[in-house]
Amino acid sequence: MKVALFIPCITEHLLPETGISMVRVLEHLGVEVEYVENQTCCGQPAFNAGYHDEVIPMAEHFIELFADKEYVIAPSGSCVGMVRLHYERLPLSEKAYSKYKHLQSRIFEFTEFLVNVMKVKSIGGSFNHRVTYHQSCHLANELGIVSQPRDLIKNIDNIDFVEMENSSVCCGFGGTFSYKQEDISLSLVAQKANYIEATSAEYCIGADSSCLMNIDGYLKAHNMKARTMHIADLLAQSLGL
């Protein structure tokens, strides 16, 4: 089985270790991993801000690069949601659209790919810490990925998993929302940090680096104990990869 990596901007430039962890976990499971050169951005920031015409060239570039791949995998629910759901609404050229229809059913979020496609229930490994889980909005509400990450976490040996209160409430990042409505965004991330703190977890696990970056920044700046960790990093660490 061969997969092409779709590396979101935040993973490429700010949190690349997460991408590497994903590669190691996939290879550990016997998957051949390919990095597609010349990838840029899926266009989500522009799309969500209302600049739909501006997304078309980015989307067509993305489609061209990934159209013939067997599987495309990204460590982000919101980037996958952008391609799977929102490209559909763009006035793409006929050629791009027919390639897109092929890609649309072959692009997967990392945990979704492990559980739904590879049928992995338990990854093995051990992690002797208390963790909680932040359910990212696009992951759950756009892609319907709710149980997959939780099952993967719970099936790690020695892990102490605690659900936080309101794990599905938005962390307040929301892409451009985080600077357009900075104050509301901060109010939301403060609330999320308090829910995490209340579990006494050492790590808040998530499957979207953008949410985790937002939460982690807040936790650190406010000297709170917990740190965030992407589920790819958790799985890699548990397996000692």
Next chain:
Amino acid sequence: MQKLSPLNIKKNVTEALADKNLQKAVLNATASSQDSREHIISEIPYWEELRQKTNNIKSRVINNLDTFLETFETNCKENGIIVHWASDDVSARNIILKIASDNDVKKIVKSKSLTTEEIFLNDALIENGIETLETDLGEYIVQLKEEVPSHLIIPALHLSKEDVGELFTEKLGIEYTSVPEELLQVARKNIRQKFLEADMGISGSNFAIAESGSFVVVENEANAHLTISLPKIHVAVIGIEKIIPDMESLPYFLKLLAPSATGQKSSTYVNFIGGPSRGEYGEGPEKVHVVLVDNGRSKVLQNEQLRETLACIRCGACLNSCPVYQHIGGHAYGWVYMGPIGATLAPQFLGTHEAKYSPYLCTLCGECYKVCPIKINLPEHLLTLRNQIVKDGETAKVESIGMKTFSYVASRPKLYNLLTTIPVVAQSIIPDGKSFSVPGYGNERPLPPFDKLGFKKRFEKEKKNEK
């Protein structure tokens, strides 16, 4: 009366976030509404089927609204109901003022109606010397405070029982108490007398039934029942989108409305108004008027995709589920309709200039779509409206240029790779482990430092090591 505008959203939000009591009141109220909603719907196994069914019914109505409205008018007339058409808020107010003056009306009681808030009816009535009293408890409180509702269903949601106690002491001269039951008794005593004195009652309507020429008012306090049945004249102010085809459709909507709105299995009272008193028992108003209000709705109809937003039954579930609403409350939206549905309707009713900030009061988390009983895809409509705002040139120049540049660069990989090295270079002159301060993003949650290698180079290294 409190004057609001969605152009003041920025200022409103700052004020709302600074008010910790407000935030606490809103968070508590929305959390408890959500809990009861979830509890009730967990007992309704065919919930999803109901959502689809009502969405289909409403789509059929919206796509043929002219025909349904004509049927409603014809059947109302047959029932002896006088039907008026109001193209905008001014004409709606004038119609109601004329009914009042024709009948020498001095005192009016009202039951809760957002449509009357939308057309600023109370101010107009009071300015014309007509005593006008809100009889829904929440509306009564908000009216005393000279404010507008901050929630579609719970008008005084932003106030605590202590706030209400202080308000009653100040305005009604009672000894201070914050015991809800005691406050309720004070309000009840004041309102009851007014029902008996009023010459005219004004209500809204949840559903206007085309086939039977009648309309429905759903409530819990029986104040709507008294508003409708005691005064000699009744006026119902109804948005033209409130139509449902027939009586058979009604149970589907009722089954969804109460759980979504108040977390009840069913509402306490469902009032059916099928015309004036026919004299057999002597009950009910002598005259019933229906004012059908357009006020921007037919404009919404013109967009085939966005017209779905007219299917809203104003249950307020989207407000309760919205993380942004939970933190800023309803007044911050600067309009009669707030929360996700308000942010969606505002640019359609008021135009993209006046409501250019409204659709951005949203993280696109998607909770509202999940809870909407009529399955209105609010996040998708908000994205469409943001696009309209951009197309109408209502976003900041610097943002527009930025996005165009971003688009140009990100569709040219060589240029993209070159330009994305800039922050990496910049990072190299910042002390280790420190990150950029991004203006507008906040020092309260700094970004992680830019990685010197980036994923691509790390991946290449990883591959070399394997070999």
